[in-house]
Structure formats: structure tokens, C-alpha cells
Amino acid sequence: MALQLERATQQRAAILAAFREHPHPLLPADVHALASVHCPGLGIATVYRTIKVLLAEAVLETVNLPGESARYELKDRPHHHHFQCRACGRVFDVPGCPPSLAAYAPPGFAVDGHELTLYGRCAECLRG
């Protein structure tokens, strides 16, 4: 069922390059725009199909921001969270992680993961 990329194609290389060159979560539309530079004529459907394959291969991971469509980034970075600027909408990586989040779960529940998103104003928007 072709759920693996068995061939090394131009478009896959261009899509991976977009993620490597931009170390923050990207929307499919961003990936399409960035990868199109290296691979003119690239179709948006190919971006979606490739992202899905890369997720299955654990090369990418999904970054879900409440109320927004999913973004994706390379999974080769240490554990971190995200900050979204309410002014410009951009998303930044936030290193580190609050300790013992699992302690907040109800008794008897097993926690194996979490997502944390901070909101506010980025340094740039605060200056402007």
C-alpha cells in the first residue's frame, strides 16, 4: 500500500530540505511554498502525501496548536514545547519542560505524554 517512501525523488528531497532549513513548525502551505523553490511545479497534494509518509516513518512530528491547522517539524530535536505570538501568529520552539506534569493527572491514570503551548507576545512584536 505504498506507505513507505521507497524511492528517492526530487520532491521528497525538496520537502525534507524545507524542514531542515526552517527549524520551526511549518504548515503544509509553508512547506509547499518553500519546497517549490527547489522543485518548481510541486503539487500541494504531494506535500500532504509526503508529510503523511514522513510521519509514519517518525521523521516528522505533528505540532497541534489549539484552533489552528496542524504544523509539522523534524523529529530530531530534543523535547520542547511551543510559544505562539498572538500578534504575528508565528510559532517558536521553547526548550525545557515543567517538571512532574504527570502528577497532575487524576489518581490511577497513567501519563505517557503531553502537549504544552504558551501564548503571548514575541520579543519582536513587543518592540514594534
Place this chain on the structure above:
Amino acid sequence: MALQLERATQQRAAILAAFREHPHPLLPADVHALASVHCPGLGIATVYRTIKVLLAEAVLETVNLPGESARYELKDRPHHHHFQCRACGRVFDVPGCPPSLAAYAPPGFAVDGHELTLYGRCAECLRG
């Protein structure tokens, strides 16, 4: 404008009743189905429009689950977060909140809010 409920209509009463009678986060489609019982012919567009107004009035709040469409619940509860069971998919409220989350933002950034979701197995699924 019209970001306030200036008129008490049947359909708005029916929509609020659906939330009061159902202490879970509801999808717009759920609200439509539930409120239609008390208000036949209710349009889905009205549900969306009313939810938006109630959010602006801080009567409702959004519950975002990664990869799923937004749900809504009455905002009459204290600050809390959510736990989603990876086995049964249900969402539970988690009281409390890790302290000083703002400290994790990059220097120069201003934090004014956050969302936290824990994942794992609920007590029931762990037993089963």
C-alpha cells in the same frame, strides 16, 4: 458588531440548555442535534454563530484536542486542563496547573496564557 446577545431567542435558549444538560465538551454537531430537540428546524449556521457569540461573552470556552475539531463547554468551572486517554479517546478534566509556566518562554517574550493536554491511559482502560 452584534458581539452581544441582545435578544433572548428560542434557539439561543435551546443551545444554552444543551450545554447545561450536557456537562461534556460538545462538538457543534452535538449541540445542533441536542438543541434541535427543543427547537426543531434549528440551523447549523445558527449554532456556529451562537457559539461564537457565547465565546466572546466568555460564557463558553473552547476545548481543543489535537487532530480533532473544536469542542465547547460552559466556562463555569475553575481553571483546568485536559487528559485524553489514548485507548478510549475520552477526555477528562485535570484540576490544577503547573506553576510558573511563563518562565519557560524565551527571554524577552511575554506570556499571557497557556494550554496543557496530558495523554496516557485512564484508570478504566488500565484495568480492562
Place this chain on the structure above:
DNA sequence: CTAGATGCAAATCGTTTGCCAGTCG
């Protein structure tokens, strides 16, 4: 009466899929 609210349908938006042509190995 009159501004605001509703219903319906059409319009968007983001994402997925069908189909046929192109390409890698």
C-alpha cells in the same frame, strides 16, 4: 416598526482521493 437574528444555500478553507501520466530502479 426596526435592528438584530435565523435559515437556507452557496462559498471558503484545509485536506484527501481518483485517475492517468511520468519516473526510478
Place this chain on the structure above:
DNA sequence: CGACTGGCAAACGATTTGCATCTAG
């Protein structure tokens, strides 16, 4: 050569909006 891939456009599901009608105050 032959299956895996990619592009295009139609299909899709969720949400929003235009517009004529209706209703609360």
C-alpha cells in the same frame, strides 16, 4: 519494463457568509 510517484482537479468535511425573511422588544 512495471510498480511506485507526482500533478491536477474533483471530492470532502467542517465552518463561514450572503441574502431575503422573520421576530423580539
